[in-house]
Amino acid sequence: MSDTDPAGDPRADDVLARRAGLGDREAFAAIVDRHGPALARYAGRLLDDRDQVDDCLQDTFLAAWRGLPGFRGDASLRTWLFTLARHAAFARLRRWPASGSRPFVPVEEVVDQLRDLRADPERTSVESALRQALDVALRLLPPRQRTAWLLREVEDLSYAEIATVLGTSTAAVRGLLERARTTLSDALEEWR
Known part of the structure; x- marks a missing residue:
């Protein structure tokens, strides 16, 4: 990663993840600031509706907050957050056809x-x-x-x-x- 990469140093992510896992809200806010824009880009391109994107991000960060105490670091924090975002987005995508809220695109x-x-x-x-x-x-x-x-x-x-x-x-x-x-x-x- 370059010095200008907003994701920053993975070692810093490890420290933030440990601190947030212990309940440090400032560390968690730093994680959100650091990774939120990339997760928003990703969710925004998967989900066409801004409200759905916002809900997806909220679900992602709620799952992260709840999951950080058990986060072992088997994958990088960034990868883990994208996994959580994928789960949240795909859950919404699976619901769309049943609800009719996302029309078929010919x-x-x-x-x-x-x-x-x-x-x-x-x-x-x-x-x-x-x-x-x-x-x-x-x-x-x-x-x-x-x-x-x-x-x-x-x-x-x-x-x-x-x-x-x-x-x-x-x-x-x-x-x-x-x-x-x-x-x-x-x-x-x-x-x-």
Whole structure:
């Protein structure tokens, strides 16, 4: 990790985790400050609804607060927090189809939206439009592929860390990333 990495020194995370596990609220606040933005990015790209993202983060940090007394450090604190966030987000994703609150997204509709974003003359920059197109294209990915891609490409986790978050092997992570990259490449063909 670089010196400018907001996740900071993993050894400092170990100290914060031990202190928070003993009930130190300031240490826990430092954990939230340090890792909250990355968890919010991750949850925000998995869940389309801001209220769902906020609830997911609240559930994640509540689970962390409750779990820190037993946190053994088998994985890094950062990896453990992403695992908790994945559990919270996937629980919401599983409920959506039953509740009808998240409509099915036809591939044709998403592809049309991708084209529309690029052709919109009111966009202030190509980068902004590309980022929006990527967000739309990410909706095509199943949650596990989206998780693998986000954790690798956005949060820069290693394959082993992603495997820990997903509860799978590094070989499975490679497969998830390959399928995600292929789908995104196809969806963003016009942006090349």
